[in-house]
Amino acid sequence: MIENTLRGVGVVPYALVALALRLVIARVFFLAGQTMIEGPRVALTPPAPVSQYLPFEWSFVVPTGVKAETFAMFANQFSAVPVPPTIGAYLVSFAQFLLPVLLVLGLATRFSAFGLLVITMMIQLFVYPDALWTTHIYWIVILTALMSAGPGTLSLDHLIRWATRR
Incomplete structure (x- = not known):
């Protein structure tokens, strides 16, 4: 019985796993970025029927500043980060938007995951060094998995790769 269960779990396609990872981590950073921008x-x-089952905020700020x-x-709060505060504020705000x-589109997935990993590591190392075993470790694992294994087949990266090989 256990073997059958494990075999069944093993058939979950990586495309779905990667999509889930991309959506989960994108939401974390997008919502954080929304608090930094105005527009x-x-x-x-x-x-x-959809809004009853998906408890997401269905609005977003288009950044103008x-x-x-x-x-x-x-x-x-972030003064220890080795980037001038004004530049850091602009870079992180833009990156988190x-x-x-x-990531949601699966476009430039490895680059995007790397950029968010850099932000996470800056926060971890210079702002909250004692917070590794809170949420940061999960962000690091998800972003590293996306960098390592890629976006999966349900992505624009895959579609572009497929179209250019034809």
């Missing part, structure tokens, strides 16, 4: 809010209204609070956070979108 118009775009609301997406899913059909009623970085919040003053973000610059203050980088100047004070764009890279998660790329």
